Amino acid sequence: MVCIRRSWVLVLVALSMLRVSLLSCEERIAVVIELTGMIDLGKADLVERTLRSAAESGAEAVVLLVDTDGGILDPTRRIVNSIVGSGMLTIGYVPPQGRALSAGAYILLSTKYAAMAPDTIVGACEPRPPDPKVVNAMEKWMESIANARGRNRTALSLMVKENLVMTSEEAAKSGVIDLVASDTHELLKALNITVDRILYIRPDAKSTLLSLVGNPITAWILTVLGGLILLVGLTHPTFIGEGVGLTLILLGIYGLGIVSGGVVPALLALIGVITMLFELKTGHGINALVGVGLACLGLLLLYSGQPLLKPRSSLVAVSLLSFFFAGVVGFYMHKIRQVLLKKEKLLDYKAQLLGKEGEVREDIEPYKTGVVLVEAELWSAKAKRPVTIRSGERVRVVGVEGLTLIVEKVQ
Template structure:
């Protein structure tokens, strides 16, 4: 093929590409779970999913939502990402038994299509402080509440939903079922499963930015997206159960390190666990009373070991740990975000068995006769190496000691006696069967 032929081929190919555009890529739907506490991990994950949907030109994004609430800052980040998304976003409260409480109610209202599964609920979005307490009844509370009311109303009005009912979720902590939400115009549809959801979306009109689109999701299962390992770790440590465990175990390890210094494993592990638990607290609205009870409970358990108590302090310590776990977290909206009862019970039983076993060993060791050190020499046999008249030398436990007779009576060389007491570096020896001297007496030092 000469040069002119090659040029002609390029011209023909360009014309074909101009008048016959490339076949578009197959349409697909991205589906991703938004489960657990609304925090930094969920915010980053939602943003990554929406970026991928835009980059790969997905037809639709479906977020399966199940949350008790979380941080307002993370909620704002998620809702902003949804509103700015070029790809339509469906937020579906699913499966049955799931909820879109507190911050979840805002995320649901920000969606282009708000859907719920039967047996789910939405609402209870009254603001509380990060410490778990209700916002103080001051002008600050009014400012916070009014700001959130304006935000949820703007979402509802933008998506042509019932703004008055949405407002009551913030001002009155209103919580409603899926069927009630649909009848009141708070959500757009109720769907039992993903297949029925996608069927119900076909032909629905939504607005993304300045574009109006008619949804036509393809049939078949969507492309599932899950959290990365890093995001899973962040979400894992922000779980109430795990944060409770990390804080309790971390404080306990640090206390043991302080009690028996010299190593570094316990102290380092405890510090790492406390830091991870503190990160969980940053993700979760916590109650300072729960933190104090948790730390006090661990401290009382350790104190019972130190004083050699009879277990009463350990019972108080376990009670403090249980109470602290019950009130440690509280979700925005007023409802408690508790550590699970089964987790608290299991951990309390395990700690209780450990400390009562340790306490039993401590008490038993106190009753046991000393077998090492100078105190362990009392009652041992001593062979007279030099007449005790009343001071001389004896051989005890393979060593030569300076000794004195217990009652002043001489003991001849070659005789055996029994160590009655230790006075400094001098053994007080009595003849077998003799009277043991009282604890007083003078202290003498060995001459060599």
Template sequence: MKRSIIVITLLLLLSQFLFALGDNSDKAIYTVELRDIIDQGVADYIERSLRVAEPNPVILILDTQGGYLTPLGDIIRALKEYPGLLIVWIPPGGKAGSAGVFIALAADKLYVSKSAVIGAAQPRPPDPKVVNFTAAWIKALAEDKFSSEDPRVMISEEFVTKNRALTGEEAVKLRIADGRAEYLKDILESERLIGYEVLKLKPGLMEKFLSLVGDPVIAVLLIVIGMLAIYVEIAVTGFQGLVVVGFLSIIAGIYGLGMLGLDILVLAVLLAGLAFLIAELVYPGLQVFGVLGILLMIIAIYMAYWQQPYIDFTPYSIVMIIVLVFLSSVLIYSGLEVGKILKLPTPSLRESLIGKHGIAKTVVTPRQRGIVLVESEEWTA
């Protein structure tokens, strides 16, 4: 009897617990913020957030000027596969530019502020092949969201083909957006989500790290530091752990460059630059090798940016290139100085004692050896 009561009590408690879980999932809505350049770290953050939120409604707060194509594809795939209600909101003063337009059109609903902007998604440089691909991609998203005969599909294509951009008011008027929203509560009221618990999902440290190394300048800088650390370890210091740090730095840099999407030519130019830098360290004094190495690495960085149609150079990128050149120059100079020191002739033990003054501690004659104190050390002479 007691066992039956215990079992029934546990079942009731379990049912209440499961009901509570179900009630929470029905009355929770998650917000996810995308306010940075779209890179691998942001893509991982979006994918993780959607896994946590599933199957609850999600509001993606979008304010981005664009980003990289490969992470954008990952984000679009995750958005289209999400089983719950997915809303994108471009807040006051926000923008969905370049790659951000694709994310806005991939959502179930789109709300914009009056002061928001959406559009201007033409790839740069406007290579015909890339333009045709992105135009077809955005057309497919628009047809899936509206219908193949809907005039909004043509407007969506013009975001790419004509670099068209719309204000928030224009987006609502043309029905690209489903409505205006100046505050989060406006969306909750329009979608009848009042009473839902609003939960905010934030990016983790790993996702922030991936965003950092995803910058081409940072990635190249990590590879350079890693190569030079390994060289110093092997050629100068002996094992001090630098080879491990160098190896990890190279791995992080290669991951940041996204080897699956990196053109082989970019990698070849980068490796050639590193080879010239190492040649300058091995054969100091030529100088031209170091200059060529730095120049080739800058070209590799430019090519890495150039193959991303929705990424532009920023003042931050220029600063990081200057840091890269400065660091490479310092390392080259240090290598030259270390090389000069290593090339100095090392005197033999006998030569090092010539000209030194010592104190005889025993009798020393031309025919009899004795003990002599030289610089606090005893020697037989």
């Protein structure tokens, strides 16, 4: 009995040693997520999926490289919530020559350890426009992040109330961040995190598509452009234009819903497109300009609804896009109207030709067609009665069969 017990003990010891040996052979990985450019839906999706995968695979830490001027509020909240609730060791880091402004500051400061490269900056979190209710709400959110991570609450509050911006050295001295590091390797070493490999995660196809659709300007362009393509498709015998146009409109509406949190900008963009359609009836250009104006107003509302999205540099792009679309819409409305008028004229040619007189250019024989000149155009023609009408004689149109005129000789 004693021998059996000793055997079991030896087996358990051997199994435990085997487990330790296997664990020691596992590769220790630090996952690095690059968050550059505008914080949008694609970035939020990328961070959420990466944090889940890192937790499941047992990664040592997740480093978020933050280099942004701001972004959209809802994706920023999602990123912060996923960081706080992930259970992973999260590290925020502003790389050399980078900056964590507005939405980027919330993300950086919500991580377990916040670090910055020398001569980088963080802050500028005042909402735009600075509505008192929004400012108070964003300030409380920032204070909750400070309390959760043990950061300088006063400094973080001033980033929201007074648009405070701090250098990496100032942020480290005042307790806003934890340390200053020149690169990722120095950062991990300073935090006593040893890894065998650093895995860099970049946006994939899904997150790229979500970023594209969720961009305010892109969503606006998709909606307006989809309406124009749909309009062109209605004048074409195939259904390609309608399919492409409706697809772009749906993507645009989806994007507008993402970035706006409401339906008003989407409705304004669609009303603008509908107003442009009336240009086909009038042709004087006013409806096209009004339609573009309404669509542009919807785009501006998208920015006003995003307190963490800094519109300074984008306003120039918005203005240029507005003028560009005004010109494009006006040009295409004019061309489409010309096509429709020509088509309408062509469809109504029977009524226009009846009773008109013309001249025979090629003899019309009984039961055979000749050629006549009517209304400055050459037409195939045949006689109403089985008679011969010679070239140069005058005829009158008494009927139309397809593209062949039925004529009789003018006495």
